[in-house]
Amino acid sequence: MQLVRAARLYGGVPYAYASIAGPGALVFTAGACPLDENEAVVGAGDVRRRAQQVMANLSEALAAAGATLTDVLKTTVYAASADRGDLLAAWDAVRAAFGKHDPPSTLLGVTTLGYRDQLVEVEAAASFAVAARENGFTDSDARTAARLTVRSYRTEMANYAAMRFLKVWYSRIDIDEVSRLFDAVQSKAAVRRRRRDIAKAQRRASLRAFRKMCDQVEGQYRIRPAHPVIVRFPIELYPDMLEDLRSAVARYQQTLDADRREVLRRYYFGDFARKVVGVGSVGTEAFAMLLIGDRPDEPLFLQLKEAQQSVLARFAGASAHYYGRLCGWALARAHARTGRAAMISGYLGTSEVFDQAIADFAIAHASQNLQDYQRLLEAVSAGRVLATIELRRHVGGRRDSRR
Numbered sequence: 001m002q003l004v005r006a007a008r009l010y011g012g013v014p015y016a017y018a019s020i021a022g023p024g025a026l027v028f029t030a031g032a033c034p035l036d037e038n039e040a041v042v043g044a045g046d047v048r049r050r051a052q053q054v055m056a057n058l059s060e061a062l063a064a065a066g067a068t069l070t071d072v073l074k075t076t077v078y079a080a081s082a083d084r085g086d087l088l089a090a091w092d093a094v095r096a097a098f099g100k101h102d103p104p105s106t107l108l109g110v111t112t113l114g115y116r117d118q119l120v121e122v123e124a125a126a127s128f129a130v131a132a133r134e135n136g137f138t139d140s141d142a143r144t145a146a147r148l149t150v151r152s153y154r155t156e157m158a159n160y161a162a163m164r165f166l167k168v169w170y171s172r173i174d175i176d177e178v179s180r181l182f183d184a185v186q187s188k189a190a191v192r193r194r195r196r197d198i199a200k201a202q203r204r205a206s207l208r209a210f211r212k213m214c215d216q217v218e219g220q221y222r223i224r225p226a227h228p229v230i231v232r233f234p235i236e237l238y239p240d241m242l243e244d245l246r247s248a249v250a251r252y253q254q255t256l257d258a259d260r261r262e263v264l265r266r267y268y269f270g271d272f273a274r275k276v277v278g279v280g281s282v283g284t285e286a287f288a289m290l291l292i293g294d295r296p297d298e299p300l301f302l303q304l305k306e307a308q309q310s311v312l313a314r315f316a317g318a319s320a321h322y323y324g325r326l327c328g329w330a331l332a333r334a335h336a337r338t339g340r341a342a343m344i345s346g347y348l349g350t351s352e353v354f355d356q357a358i359a360d361f362a363i364a365h366a367s368q369n370l371q372d373y374q375r376l377l378e379a380v381s382a383g384r385v386l387a388t389i390e391l392r393r394h395v396g397g398r399r400d401s402r403r
Helices: 047-064 084-098 128-134 139-161 165-169 173-183 188-203 204-215 239-254 258-264 323-346 353-382
Strands: 002-004 016-019 026-029 074-080 107-108 120-127 214-217 220-223 228-230 270-277 286-292 301-304 391-395 398-402
Touching: 026 047, 047 074, 047 084, 047 120, 047 323, 074 084, 084 107, 084 120, 120 128, 120 353, 128 139, 139 323, 139 353, 165 323, 173 188, 173 323, 204 214, 204 301, 220 228, 220 270, 220 286, 239 270, 270 301, 286 398, 323 353
Parallel strands: 074 107
Antiparallel strands: 002 016, 016 026, 026 120, 074 120, 214 220, 228 270, 270 286, 286 301, 391 398
């Protein structure tokens, strides 16, 4: 078992935020709390805001363990309130963070939580093999993904063990490193296409786009229409809409991790326009939003579009294997920064015995997870367990599902 302390969460608090029963297999998190980077409780009296901070911190803890919210297979949500409205507000924020991923969850109203005036806490369990099954991969693919995750963890840990500690601490998994990983497994045509796309993206910086796409009108920067590709709406004629958009940017800022929130805090809303994007996004809504920084040469463009499959899918194919290898690499880096890379690498050894053992365990756990879920459903049907299976209500014209 490995204990994980997320770098951006760990301050003076002497406990682990997550534990791992074998890299790529099972991840258990401690209850995530609504604390910011200064260990202050955020969102005074606002249950929804606190739940959003909790989910941001939960994402950090999972990332440090090489997992994401889509790998979560079970959550428990605690709300320190007897008011049903508070419970539903916390639940709404948690479900919104998970998006289409809908793991089983328990919502509990409790008397008090650990921190003073704390209103929400969420704990989770995640499994890479379970996530692979949930996304339609075969057990063979799931096992291979788990095995490659662990092998990546083991080999990268050996690399980190041979490095000086400061080099490990300042190491990064950048685009060049990831490209080298894909170079080894992709066709020459795919490698050329990816390199061309990366070079194109690096040339398209915000300042270049700003000069190409914007005009200054009455002291304000506006996106230049280019029909039918870019269609600008005259928001300056609609003060209420302008205020709504400014508020939306502020609300979006609060959903970000602390370091990204600090970046966006330095920008204000400038303009937005509907934008036609590539053929892969036909039929989806897409907009370009211009944000203005402290200086005229510091614009920031954000693209708002409906979520589609991972941007890595184009390069990695419909496979969990490469994703697993990247997760193993990221997890090895996080553990190596504790200064124990040599000890961990020595424990794992140089053979694939550990890789195979964890791969076997991951599939066995995924099967046990399914059996446990079926038994829970049977117990509910037989009346041995009391549960609210589903509660539906309409929110803003859409259906909201809770379990």
